[in-house]
Structure formats: structure tokens, C-alpha cells
Amino acid sequence: MRPTALFRAYAVATTFFMPIAAFFVVRKLRRAGVPSHRAHEVVGNATEHRPGGTLIWFHAASVGESLSVLSLITAMGRALPDARFLITSGTATSAHLIAARMPARTQHQFAPLDGAGPLRRFLKTWRPDAAILVESELWPNMLIHTRRADIPMAMVNARLSDKSLKSWAKRRQTAAFLLHHFKLVLTQTTAMALHLIDLGTPADKTAKGVDLKSLSAPLPVHGKSLDQMRTTLGHRPVWAACSTHDGEETDVLEAHAKLLKTHPDLCLILVPRHPERSPDVQKLIENAGFSFTARSAGGLPEKQVYLADTLGEMGLWYSLAPFVFLGGSLHPIGGHNPFEPAHFGAAVLSGVHITNFAAAYSALEAKGGARLVNDATQIAEIADTWLRHPDALQTARAGAKAFVADQSGTLDDVANQLITALDIAP
16 A cells, blocks of 8 residues: 555654654653653664564553553563563653563663654664554554564554544545554454444454453552551541542542541542642642641551552552542543452442543443442542442442453463464464
């Protein structure tokens, strides 16, 4: 299939603007604490050497996508004991969390920018034998340069937003030109598979897969910290509000105020999605009249609110709370991953704006492990019911566990599909 005029125009434009884009991306990474030499990986300057043997490249955009493939890398590593793996991502946070959970025989680099120069340098250094893209990473230059290097490609967990689908639908020839390069596309839902086939992905290479987030290993928990937290909490009841965004903490704190009237010892663990918002969230807590301590200041959950304003400890908070409100859902953000708390047997409360995880929430609701809410009043009502009636809470928690159990047993199947489609020799 021949390159379209739109793709040629994009290729020219990205070449022209690449130095400007590189300047801003490197500066952003440096401001996030990434060392200069590592920040320049985005222009294709490798900071590690390519290992010998077969190398499989996984590319994911940010935190959720990156962490979702770690279990898949582990499964492929079992099937391919001599293979090595490279995972690329674009954010400082994703790099930090990947480093803490890196599977065996795996390296991390920041992803090259979508320009000819960075991609050529990256591909010349790493020479991957296969490339696997995660979710919605349809960077035109990346796809074309990878295929020109004769590297077979697959996409897993494929998902495009409604906005992206509408945008690509107006550019069908270019979409088909890009999508036909994949050897295999595994989507999150049947509906998404049909959408991508409509845009030009070959039907015989497109299928509904499984949401990789459902197959991720449980988040890590530091046992010493867990024991310390449990000792501090003692017999106090506790709930958590995790991955909250600007505007949601107000609802959560309002719900907590209602709950304290009937459960005066209740502790709220409040976990903002972005820890750098901690000063603003602290002001909200103070203005609402709550006593609180903050994890970043070395505090323990001794007050009415515990502000968990650190990274990489979500498994700890899920271990402590029998039920969790998941943010990014009271406003049209798309919701956050319900599989993570469900792994710990935590029942889930969520707002209704969950387009990114609609299928998962539907299945979790059907098991009784999740309830959708609209505002602080509904959060407080359901939480109060669970706190007053332990049997009801236990039923909801059992539903969350059953939901996770239903997803098991498929990871090796996905790994084998990819190995076959990409013709990777064991």
C-alpha cells in the first residue's frame, strides 16, 4: 500500500519541528528529575547496549499501559527463555514504576520521538526482532520506519477513544495505510475490533483479546510498611479514595464528613492521582476542618484523613482498605483501573464516567464487586451501608475476587498468539 499525501505531509512536518519538540520533551523530563543523559533517549540516543540474541520491543505510552504489559513480558519470557525484552515509555513516572517492577531480562528506555532522526537512531542501535505496541500508540513515523526495517509488529490491548475513531474515520486511506502493517491486532472488546477492521486493519489479523490490566500481577506491597500501618490503625474502620483528580477530593471529603457522624473513628486514606498536587489537597483538607497527616512528611494514619501523597505504594493502600472509591470518574476523565483494587479483594465505588474501563466495570458490577455513584451523597450512602453491615461488604469483596478469578488462565494464550504471529523462534 502506497503512502498517502497526508502521511507524506506529516513526515515532512515532523522533520521540520522535531528539534523544537525534542527541546520541550527533554526539558519536561529533566524537570521531572530525569538525568540529562537519560532524557536524551527521546532523540534516539541509547544509554544502554543492545543485548545479544532475540530482542522483543514493547512500546507503551505511560503508566497504566506500561505496567499492563509487565505480566505479558514475564509470560513471553517463560515461552522464550533465551529472549530479551526492551520496554519504552514516555513519562518519568512510568520509568520510575517500571524500574521497580522490571521483569527478568528486560531493559527500559524513553521512547523515541515520532520523527525520522530519533527513530533511525533508535532502530539502528536496538535492532529489535519484533515490536509490540500497547493500546493506542499509532504514531505514523514509528509504524512506517519499523516496518521499513523489516520488523514485524503487533498491537495488544488496542483501544481508541471515540474522538480518535472519528478523527481516523475522516482519514480512512491513511488509517488503512498504517494499520495494514500489523501482523496481529488484539483489541480490548469485540466492538473495537470491528471499528479497527472498518478503518482498514486486515480482518484475518484482528481479534478481540483480553484487557491486559486484568492479567497484571497484584501491585507490590512493602510488608514492613503494611504491618506498621495496620498497627497504627488498630481496630479503626478505614476506606480509601484513590487516583482522585482535581475537583473530586471535595466530594470525597464531603462524603467522609457525613460518614464521621455515624462512624467517628473512621479513617480516610486519600490518594491523589498526581502527588505533586499535595499542597492543594492539603488546603482542601484543612479548609474542610479535618485533622490529617501526610505520607510524604513521614506521617502515619493517626488522624481523620491520611494523605497518601507518594508514588508506587498503591498496593499498600488497597491492602488496608476493604472498599475503595476510584477517581477520574466523577468528571469525564474516563475512570481508572478497577482490576488493581479487585486483586486485593477491595470492593469498588466509582463515578459514572468510566469510558476507558466500561467493559471491566460492567463485569465487576455483575459480580457485585462495584457500585457506580454520582456524587458525595451516594458515596456516603453506599459506604455507610457497607460499614454498618459487614456481611454486605463481605459479599461485595467476594464479588471483586470472583471478577479477578474469571480473568486468569489466558495470559499464556496471548503470549503464544504473539509468538506465532510475529514468527519469533523459541
